[in-house]
Amino acid sequence: MDLPWLSQKAWAVERYGHPVFRVPVDPGWGCPNRDALGRGGCAFCAEDGGRARQLGDAEGPEEQVRRGAAFARERYGARLLQLYLQAYTATYTDTESLRALVEGLLGMERFQSLSLGTRPDCLSAATLALLREWNEAREVWVELGVQTSHDDTLTRIGRGHSWARSEEAILRLDAEGLRPCVHLLCGLPGEGPDEMLETVKRVAALPIHGIKFHNFHVLRDAPLGREWLKAPFEVLGERAYLAWLAEALRWVPAGIPVFRLVTDSPPEQRLAPPQVLKKGRFLHELQGFMDLRGWRQGDRAIGK
Ligand code: SF4
Incomplete structure (x- = not known):
């Protein structure tokens, strides 16, 4: 199926000959926006800090790796695996602890690459040096929570860093030979299609x-969920998001892999939007929407 966007799977098959399957691990370190800065977390973030659902009740990183790798092999016949430290902020610890955890886990499997989810303000010089070291043996990706480029929104959601900090982090990671993958959150309160597109x-x-594109869902356990329960506010519906996303993808350079296009929140947590499409249906409709118009990822990108 020739998709009008470059999926991470298609990109990996073209580059490595096989898809790369991720083995998620929750390092359990929390994040500075909840702990050190004492702000109670970003307003959109639920108590679990985005912990992958497939981790289930797996306790401890080693058990998570054992289960995740077995699942990827049995279910998908995976040949290439990526160790993915996600949930909260994977670099929110000292470098000795980070080294001990990551090197221990890397020794458990033949991981093709490593990815760490973090914030733009949680990349110290010592952490970057460690990532560079690991990058000599295997690709290191950094999944960077940028969310939006609008400082007024970042302030409103209590994000605790500016757009300038995100820009600086992306430039620095790339200059160090690392691979930043940015996370955007579309439909945050106060933003319309134009602001969202400006961020893209x-x-x-x-x-x-x-x-990675996520559309904003109001989650029961998040600060914005508590606000919504007191006074419901309008949230970007999924079909409006789909139409916006079709246009937004045209501005993303054609060679950049898209890791995610739609949010997948636990139904028991989601307060709004009320209706969501199953992921497969959403992607099918997005493809139809773009194909009908002859649109493709990157066909409006600057310097394409
Ligand atoms: S989004 Fe990340 S930085 Fe913000 S509260 Fe959640 S885990 Fe912490």
């Missing part, structure tokens, strides 16, 4: 290596 254009102009 800004990140597309930077040396990103991958992009």
Whole structure:
């Protein structure tokens, strides 16, 4: 199936000959926006900090790797695996602890690559040096929570860093030979299609290596969920998001792999939007929407 966007799977098959399957691990370190800064976390973030659902009740990183790798092999016949430290902020610890955990886990399997989810303000010089060291043996990706390029929104959601900090982090990671994959959160309160598109254009102009789109869901356990329960506010519906996303993808350079296109939140947590499409249906409709118009990822990108 020739998709009008470059999926991470298609990109990996073209580059390595096989898809790369991720083995998620929750390092359990929390994040500075909840702990050190004492702000109670970003307003959109649920208590679990985005912990992958497939981790289930697996206790401890080693058990998570054992289960995740077995699942990827049995279910998908995976040949290439990526160790993915996700949930909260994977670099929110000292470098000795980070080294001990990651090197222990890398020794459990033949991981083709490593990916760490973090914030733009949680990449110290010592952490970057460690990532560079690992990058000599295998690709290191950094999944960077950027969310939006609008400082007023970042302030409103209590994000605790500015757009300038995100820009600086992307440039630095790329300069160090690492691979930043940016996470955007579309439909945050106060933003419309134009603001959202402006963010896409800004990140597309930077040396990103991958992009993930999430559409904003109001989650019961998140600060915005508590606000919504007191006074419901309007949330971007999924079909409006789909139409916007079709246009947004045109501004993403054609060679940048897209890791995610739609949010997949636990139904028991989601307060809004009320209706969501199953992921497969969403992607099918997005493809139809773009194909009908002859649109493709990157066909409006600057310097394509
Ligand atoms: S989104 Fe990340 S930085 Fe923000 S509260 Fe959740 S885990 Fe912490």
